[in-house]
Amino acid sequence: MITRAKTILYSFLFFAILSYHSSAQVTTYDQKKLDSLGVTQAQIDHLGITDINHLSAASKRALKWPVDLGNEWFIQFSNLKPLKGDLAYEEGVVRRDPSAVIKENGKYYVWYSKSTGPTQGFGGDVENDKVFPWDRCDIWYATSADGETWKEEGLAVPRGKAGAYDDRSVFTVEIMKHEDQYYLSYQTVKSPYTVRVKNQIGLAWSNSPNGPWTKSKEPILSPADNGIWKGEEQDRFAVERKGDFDSHKVHDPCIIPFDGKFYLYYKGEQMGEEITFGGRQIRHGLAIADKPEGPYIKSPYNPISNSGHEICVWPYNGGVAALITTDGPEKNTIQWAPDGINFEIMSVIPGVSAHAIGLNRTIDNEKEPTEILRWGLSHVYNSWDYQSIMSFTSERKTQHRAKGE
Numbered sequence: 230m231i232t233r234a235k236t237i238l239y240s241f242l243f244f245a246i247l248s249y250h251s252s253a254q255v256t257t258y259d260q261k262k263l264d265s266l267g268v269t270q271a272q273i274d275h276l277g278i279t280d281i282n283h284l285s286a287a288s289k290r291a292l293k294w295p296v297d298l299g300n301e302w303f304i305q306f307s308n309l310k311p312l313k314g315d316l317a318y319e320e321g322v323v324r325r326d327p328s329a330v331i332k333e334n335g336k337y338y339v340w341y342s343k344s345t346g347p348t349q350g351f352g353g354d355v356e357n358d359k360v361f362p363w364d365r366c367d368i369w370y371a372t373s374a375d376g377e378t379w380k381e382e383g384l385a386v387p388r389g390k391a392g393a394y395d396d397r398s399v400f401t402v403e404i405m406k407h408e409d410q411y412y413l414s415y416q417t418v419k420s421p422y423t424v425r426v427k428n429q430i431g432l433a434w435s436n437s438p439n440g441p442w443t444k445s446k447e448p449i450l451s452p453a454d455n456g457i458w459k460g461e462e463q464d465r466f467a468v469e470r471k472g473d474f475d476s477h478k479v480h481d482p483c484i485i486p487f488d489g490k491f492y493l494y495y496k497g498e499q500m501g502e503e504i505t506f507g508g509r510q511i512r513h514g515l516a517i518a519d520k521p522e523g524p525y526i527k528s529p530y531n532p533i534s535n536s537g538h539e540i541c542v543w544p545y546n547g548g549v550a551a552l553i554t555t556d557g558p559e560k561n562t563i564q565w566a567p568d569g570i571n572f573e574i575m576s577v578i579p580g581v582s583a584h585a586i587g588l589n590r591t592i593d594n595e596k597e598p599t600e601i602l603r604w605g606l607s608h609v610y611n612s613w614d615y616q617s618i619m620s621f622t623s624e625r626k627t628q629h630r631a632k633g634e
Contacts, residue, residue: 256280268292302563302576304599305626309582309609309619315381316371318617321345323362324369325616326401326539327587327606328413330376333438337373339587339606339618340385340413342366342400347614351424351463360422362616366400368415370438376589376604377620386413386433386442394419394448395431401539401585403483405521407491411435412521414482414493417448424465427452428478430495432522449523450479450493450516456500468501474512474532476500481540481585484521487549487569491518493525494540494551497532507558513537513551515570530570536560539585543594543601550598554581563599583607583621599625 258281263269266281273281276291284292311317316324328340344366349358359365368386371379386402389395395417402415417431429448435441456472465477475497484493493516503510512532516525536557543550548567553559561581564572575598587606594601602623608616 266292269296272296300576300625300627302565302598303578303626304563304576304602304623305579306582306602307622307624309607309621311617311619312606313378314373316379316618318611318615320615323366323614323616324618325362325608326585327608327618328402328404329588329590330606331404331406331438332591335374337376337591338370338404338438339373339379340368340370340402340404341608341618342402343369344398355421355423362614363400363416364398364418364422366398368399368402368413382439385440386415386444389417389444391420394429395444396420397422399431401481403481403540405484405486407486407521409436410521411438412484413442414449414484416480416482423463425458425463425477428480428498430479430482430493434521445522450482450495450525450527452476452479452497453527458500466501471499471501473497474499475514477502479514481538483540483542485542485544485549487544491521491525492516492549492569493518494542496538496540505558507536507560508556509538511536511538511556513540513553528570533566533570534559534564534572536562541586541588543588543590545594545598545601550575552581552586552602554584565598584609586621587618597625599623 257270272292278288323344324341326342330337330339342363346359348362351360367384367388369381370385371381373379386399388399397418397420399415399417402413405412413433415431417429418426430450432445432449433442453473453476456476457469459467459469477500478498480496482493482495484491495514497512497514499510513534514531515528515533517528518525534553536559537553538555541552548565549569550565551572553562553564559574561578562574563576563578565575566572585608588601589605592600604622607619607621609619610616
C-alpha cells in the first residue's frame with residue numbers, strides 16, 4: 230500500500246518535472262555566432278539541431294538547404310493501371326516506351342515501340358536473333374477517346390532499308406507539335422546489333438498526326454567520337470579511353486521549343502560504363518537547334534545531369550523541369566532549371582513506379598509544378614521478353630496523418 234508520505238513525495242516530483250518542462254526554453258544563440266555559421270535561429274529551430282557548437286555532417290548539409298523547402302514539388306506516384314483495348318497486354322508482343330500524349334481532332338494520340346517474339350540476347354546469332362525487347366522495333370501509334378481504351382491505328386515510322394543508319398531498329402519515340410507540324414524523334418540502331426554498336430537519334434515529320442511521315446536521311450544526333458575501345462572483342466567495358474558521357478549511345482530524345490530555339494534533351498551512355506554508388510553511370514545531355522530539323526549542336530555544359538534514365542522534361546515557369554529516375558546519386562528527384570541547363574533539385578520523392586513516362590501534354594503545365602505528372606503513360610515488364618503500356622497517376626503530398634486523424 231502506498232503511504233501518505235510516498236503520495237506526497239510522488240506529487241512533489243510530478244509537479245517539479247512539470248514545472249521544469251514548462252519553464253524550459255529553446256537554446257537561443259547570439260547573433261554573432263549565428264552569423265559566423267551563416268545560419269539563422271529559425272533554421273536551427275526548424276531543423277531541430279541540439280547544439281550549433283557540435284554539428285554532425287548531416288546537420289551541416291541540412292544547413293545548406295534552402296530556408297523554405299516547401300512541398301510544391303513533392304509528389305507520390307500510384308501503382309500502374311492496365312489499359313484497355315488494343316494496348317492491353319498481348320502475349321508475344323512488345324509495346325513499350327510510350328511518347329507523350331497529345332490531343333488532336335478530339336482524340337488522344339500516343340506513339341510507341343513495337344516488336345514481336347522473344348529475346349535471345351547476345352549469346353547467339355546477332356545478325357538474325359533479337360538481342361533486346363527493343364530490337365527489331367518499328368514505331369506504331371494508337372488513339373483513344375478517354376485515355377483508357379485505345380485503338381491501335383498502325384505503323385507510323387518503319388525501320389530503314391538494309392544499309393541505312395536505322396535498318397535494325399527504331400524505338401523510344403517522342404512527339405512534338407510545332408506550328409501545325411508534327412515531329413517524332415527516336416533512337417536508331419544499324420545492324421548488326423552488337424554490344425559495341427553506337428545508337429543514334431533520328432527524326433520524322435508530318436503535317437498530320439496520322440502521317441505519312443518523312444524521315445531524316447541522316448541522324449540528327451550521334452555519340453561523341455572520342456572514346457577508344459580496347460581490343461577487338463565485343464566487350465563494351467573494355468576501353469582505353471572512355472570519352473565523353475555520351476561516347477557510346479545517345480538515347481531517349483525529347484525536343485521542346487524553348488527560348489526561341491529547339492532543345493533536344495537526351496540520355497547519354499559512356500563507353501566502359503560503370504556502376505557507381507548511385508547505380509549505372511547514366512547522365513543527360515542537351516543539344517540545341519534553330520529549327521526542329523536541326524542541325525543540333527551539343528551544349529558545352531554537357532552533361533546537364535549526373536543522374537537519370539529516360540528523359541522526362543516539361544516547360545514550367547519560364548524554365549524547364551525534369552523528373553530524374555532510376556540511376557545516379559540524384560535519382561528520384563524533380564529538378565528545375567530557369568535556363569533549361571543548370572538544374573537544381575526541387576524535391577526528393579519516393580520510388581517512381583512509372584518508367585519511360587509518356588507525359589500528358591494536353592494539360593495546363595503552368596497550373597503548378599507537377600500538374601503534368603497527374604496522369605500519363607508508362608510501360609511495364611510483364612516478363613523480360615514482353616512489355617505493355619499502362620497508365621499512372623500521381624498526387625501532391627503535403628501532410629502525413631495517421632489513420633483517422
